[in-house]
Amino acid sequence: MNLSVPNIVILIVIGLLGVGTYALLTVRNLIKVVVALQIMVKAAMLALVLAGRLQGQENLGQSLALTVIVADTIVAVVGLALAVQVRRVVGTLDLSALTTLRR
Amino acid sequence: MAMTWLTLTIGLPWLGALVIWLAGDRDEKFTHLLAVAFSVAAGVAALLLLPYGKERLVYSLPIGGVFGDFTFVVDGLGVFLAAIATVVGSLAVIFSVDYMHGEGQLPRYYAFVLFFIGGMAGLVLTSNLLLMFFFWEITALCSYALISFHNDDPKAVAGGIKALIITQLGGIGLLAGALLLYAYTGSNDFHVLLENPAILPAGVLAWMGFGCLIAAAAKSAQFPFQTWLPDAMEAPTPISALIHAATMVNAGVYLLARFYPAFAGVPGWREAVMIVGMLSALLAAVMAMIATDLKRVLAYSTISQLGFMVYAVGAGGVFASQFHLLSHSVFKALLFLAAGAVIHSVGTRDMRRMGGLGKDMPVTRAVFVIGGLALAGIPIFNGFWSKELILEAGLHENPLWLYVLMVFVAGLTAFYTVRMISMVFYGEAHSERHVHDAGNAMKVALLPLAIGSLTTWLLAGPFGHLLAESLPAHHLEVHSTLAVVEEVITAPATYLALGVVAVGWLTGWRRQRLSRVGQALNGVGKAAAESFGFEAINRGVVNATQKLAEALRVTQPGLLNWNVFAILCALLILLASLAVGGR
Amino acid sequence: MLHLVTAVGILVCAIQAIRSRRLIVSALWLAGTSALVALELYLLGAPEIGVIELSVGAGLVTVLFVFAINLTGEEAADLKGLIKEPLAVVMSVLAIVLLGVLLVPGIDRAGPSVGEPALKVVLWGNRQMDVFLQAVLVFCGVLGVLGLLSERESTPAEHSLSEDGE
Numbered sequence: 001m002n003l004s005v006p007n008i009v010i011l012i013v014i015g016l017l018g019v020g021t022y023a024l025l026t027v028r029n030l031i032k033v034v035v036a037l038q039i040m041v042k043a044a045m046l047a048l049v050l051a052g053r054l055q056g057q058e059n060l061g062q063s064l065a066l067t068v069i070v071a072d073t074i075v076a077v078v079g080l081a082l083a084v085q086v087r088r089v090v091g092t093l094d095l096s097a098l099t100t101l102r103r
Numbered sequence: 104m105a106m107t108w109l110t111l112t113i114g115l116p117w118l119g120a121l122v123i124w125l126a127g128d129r130d131e132k133f134t135h136l137l138a139v140a141f142s143v144a145a146g147v148a149a150l151l152l153l154p155y156g157k158e159r160l161v162y163s164l165p166i167g168g169v170f171g172d173f174t175f176v177v178d179g180l181g182v183f184l185a186a187i188a189t190v191v192g193s194l195a196v197i198f199s200v201d202y203m204h205g206e207g208q209l210p211r212y213y214a215f216v217l218f219f220i221g222g223m224a225g226l227v228l229t230s231n232l233l234l235m236f237f238f239w240e241i242t243a244l245c246s247y248a249l250i251s252f253h254n255d256d257p258k259a260v261a262g263g264i265k266a267l268i269i270t271q272l273g274g275i276g277l278l279a280g281a282l283l284l285y286a287y288t289g290s291n292d293f294h295v296l297l298e299n300p301a302i303l304p305a306g307v308l309a310w311m312g313f314g315c316l317i318a319a320a321a322k323s324a325q326f327p328f329q330t331w332l333p334d335a336m337e338a339p340t341p342i343s344a345l346i347h348a349a350t351m352v353n354a355g356v357y358l359l360a361r362f363y364p365a366f367a368g369v370p371g372w373r374e375a376v377m378i379v380g381m382l383s384a385l386l387a388a389v390m391a392m393i394a395t396d397l398k399r400v401l402a403y404s405t406i407s408q409l410g411f412m413v414y415a416v417g418a419g420g421v422f423a424s425q426f427h428l429l430s431h432s433v434f435k436a437l438l439f440l441a442a443g444a445v446i447h448s449v450g451t452r453d454m455r456r457m458g459g460l461g462k463d464m465p466v467t468r469a470v471f472v473i474g475g476l477a478l479a480g481i482p483i484f485n486g487f488w489s490k491e492l493i494l495e496a497g498l499h500e501n502p503l504w505l506y507v508l509m510v511f512v513a514g515l516t517a518f519y520t521v522r523m524i525s526m527v528f529y530g531e532a533h534s535e536r537h538v539h540d541a542g543n544a545m546k547v548a549l550l551p552l553a554i555g556s557l558t559t560w561l562l563a564g565p566f567g568h569l570l571a572e573s574l575p576a577h578h579l580e581v582h583s584t585l586a587v588v589e590e591v592i593t594a595p596a597t598y599l600a601l602g603v604v605a606v607g608w609l610t611g612w613r614r615q616r617l618s619r620v621g622q623a624l625n626g627v628g629k630a631a632a633e634s635f636g637f638e639a640i641n642r643g644v645v646n647a648t649q650k651l652a653e654a655l656r657v658t659q660p661g662l663l664n665w666n667v668f669a670i671l672c673a674l675l676i677l678l679a680s681l682a683v684g685g686r
Numbered sequence: 687m688l689h690l691v692t693a694v695g696i697l698v699c700a701i702q703a704i705r706s707r708r709l710i711v712s713a714l715w716l717a718g719t720s721a722l723v724a725l726e727l728y729l730l731g732a733p734e735i736g737v738i739e740l741s742v743g744a745g746l747v748t749v750l751f752v753f754a755i756n757l758t759g760e761e762a763a764d765l766k767g768l769i770k771e772p773l774a775v776v777m778s779v780l781a782i783v784l785l786g787v788l789l790v791p792g793i794d795r796a797g798p799s800v801g802e803p804a805l806k807v808v809l810w811g812n813r814q815m816d817v818f819l820q821a822v823l824v825f826c827g828v829l830g831v832l833g834l835l836s837e838r839e840s841t842p843a844e845h846s847l848s849e850d851g852e
Binding site: 003005007008009010011012013014015016017018019020021022023025026027028029031032034035036038039042045046049050053056057058059060062063065066067069070071072073074076077078080081082083084087093095096 | 689690693696697700701703704709712713716719720723726727730731732734735738739742743746747750751753754755757758759766767768769771773774775777778779781782785786789790802803804805807808809813816820823824826827829830831
Binding site for chain 3: 166662665671672674675
């Protein structure tokens, strides 16, 4: 396997996805969950730009990446707002305390 | 221009729902005002859309490769049902100003009503089966939320859940239909199928046809799913008028009428549709004869009249069924709203505790009698013309025994109508309570409907042409209003039906003297009170669904880590199959 | 070569962001990841996107994180995951390997260049629906910020929840 640019980028993408997945599987702190989501979204962004480049449709890929940035920021905002409210109402950031809907 | 009105018809109610929801529970008058303004504006937009119906305009919203375009078609069937939904919707909202006066949580009420109106308009205007499924589910959701509006009342909650679960059966059928259509034609647009049913293999077409019938029966409360509608009467009365009489329950009939060209050729389909319609009409009419709850009588009569429409579609009379749908929407909304005025005033729904109300509520009595005459099919009123057209379609190369039963049901209809009117408005008063006539906002809503019950039959000609010109696949044969009138008046069958109706009317009026006959039929009455055993079946379906959902709770621990674990497992299976199966 | 260094940097930052015990440090590592991703975007020939990512991802989002962490306070106590550590490792490694097997071979073949309109035309002309939905999203974001800032006595639902929780 040669280390061409697309190969390096795809390795970053896969690596970020792996780190994010591992974090979502193990992390119990709500703010850390938002961090993990951010990491995974970065991977998606890079993948879109790369795909656009490989397909010869760079601008389409880039405009999609822009959309991803917007969505990703909103996810961070709403996720953090939720975390703050959960901390206020439930008193902890621990995920396992958030099972009240089940009752 | 048509595009603008189309967008406004669907968009305005939804915008209104959002605004009312965000404005919150601050000022009651302001909430009423907002709701009336948005619903009336939507009604006006739909009426302005009506003239474009003949042109059969198509609008596509490109949405990407997965779902196909979101297509909206402005054709006769669509604009006419959208107009009914928004106009009756705005009248129901106006009526609510008086009826819901002083109730708590009005924004929740109005937001769902407006969300429903927009969803219903979308349901009839789209030609994308998948999008139709979304709108279909929106109407079901709103119906559930509004039946259970008084969510501290266990009966209301149970009625809502029952309606939701039973109509979901229909939703699943529709989704399966959309997937089948997509699998075979590569798009979700059903016009391809209507123009050329042979595009699907015969077996698949039969599956879709009968699935469509089940979906329609569940949504329109037809046999054997008819028991959810009476239980849905726990909803506030304007909701019963709007959703459970004039609009949502028509969605099933609309579905059958829309897909008639595709499935008419499936062996046995038309007969099955006719039998379902006949059984619903007959059983519900018998139940209406013994029910004592005013709203339940109206609910049974709705099922019965919807049965007439379903029967008409099966008999090939698509125009007759849609014409009756128009008449029924007007006079049944009128009856429900007038009944709402009575209930609001008397404080009970039990007809045995009413009686003699005519003196104190002259306006309500007048409009209720007009609606009742239309329901019974007395000449001049709109229900007469459309019902006669249906019965005539039934005579047209269709089984005679079905026709005879339908004429019999027309007689039963007259019987229970008279019984209802005389129990509520005539005879001795059984309530000490001082009653007052309908309020001003109520009158504003009632009068147009009363006038409509007298006059909508004059639209037979233009309405027929609207349908015929914009629905080429249906091959409708229509005439001018005058020709329709002539056709009905000169047909001997009309007089037979009228005779039966007259007999029903007289027996209803003199029913006290016939008490001996009534006792002889006691067994039938008892069976009818139990919905002929179908109540048990429906209850079983609801219970089974709830038990299953309860059992599946184990799979929802509510812990993010495990949820992600499950998602990852699915992803791994997908990736592994891709890696093994060759990309 | 620069690509390789950036790649290593991104992955190290990401791993540190997850491993770090203090939330505030975690947020800073995330900002580092974001900045390096922006650099990588620049290197890939997408300077506009890179700049936006740098200012929004590394700047704005980090500010938000610091803000939120200030409001909630550090919760340093590191709780053990609900899923056993080895299982999580196996699952994520499996995902990485499968993705690698599927994606890496054949990635190097660049497709033919399709003549396409400029970025702003693609964004505003061809993807109107997405732009519209983004506006809706931003609206949600505004509501989110309001939620972030709202005080305890804001809604009755909150009180009933807190009563349940205690």
